[in-house]
Amino acid sequence: MKLMLRIFSWKVTLLISVITLISLCILGFYGIYTDKFYFFKLDNYIFPILTIVHFIYLYAVWFKITENEYPDVPMRNLEYSLYLIFLVYLYKTVDSVLVVTSYHDFENFVLPSTFVPLGNTTVGLYVVLLFVTLLTFGHRRKSVGPYDFSSFNENMDSWQ
Template sequence: MNLLNGIFTWKINVFLTATILIALVILDFYGVYTDRFYFLKLDNYIFPLLSLIHFLYLYVIWFKITEIELPDPKMRNLEYVLYVVMIIYLFKVYDSVLVLDSYNNFSEHMVPSMFKPMAILTLVLHSILPLLTMLSFWQRKKYIGPYNFENYNDNLNIWQ
């Protein structure tokens, strides 16, 4: 894990995760079967809304590490919500695999030329996102500290 942390420092992880989230938010509106963007479908807004939780978590990680602060209950709750969002990220990986696998089912129909490259790009980005999220959980524990709120008030001494 230290080798991985040497390659992906916490800053690189935050920037890479934010870049992937922005790309996936844009790609979520893209229809690979029709090669068009759909902004009026309500289903396309689910992932962007859930990614706001991830963006908030990335901001909290950045703030806590740069300001050398201890974890707090709000951060813990945000991380627990992100655990649930991770299930949706894994579902999106599964959904991307199904879309890419459906290419052979439409071989008799006219499929856009960008179907395979866009489906592969979406699959790769959706696959990398949970890995980077797990890395950010590990980096939170390493740089900010574990969630230990039993002795939180005893360890909080503002005069030191």
């Protein structure tokens, strides 16, 4: 993990995270079997709503790193909620793999020519999202510090 943290700096991890999240939010509205965008399905809005927590967490880590601050309780709670959202990301990755591998089940039907390329792109983006999310947790531990609230009063400056 230390090698990955050195290869992918915090700024690179942040940039890849933002690009991946935005791309997956857009692709979440795309129907891979029909080659159309569906903006009126409520299921398509679940992932973008969950990514709001991820964006807030990225901002919190960025702020703590740039201001050289210690972790706090709201940031810890945000990270714990992102652990649960990480499970949703894992589910979406497996679901996307199952959709792409179902290509041969529909040989008698006419599937759009974009089925395989966009399916593989979606799976790749979900794998990248899982990877950069774990990298973000590592950067938080390395740059901001652990959640050690036993010494919380020692780290607090009452004049700020």
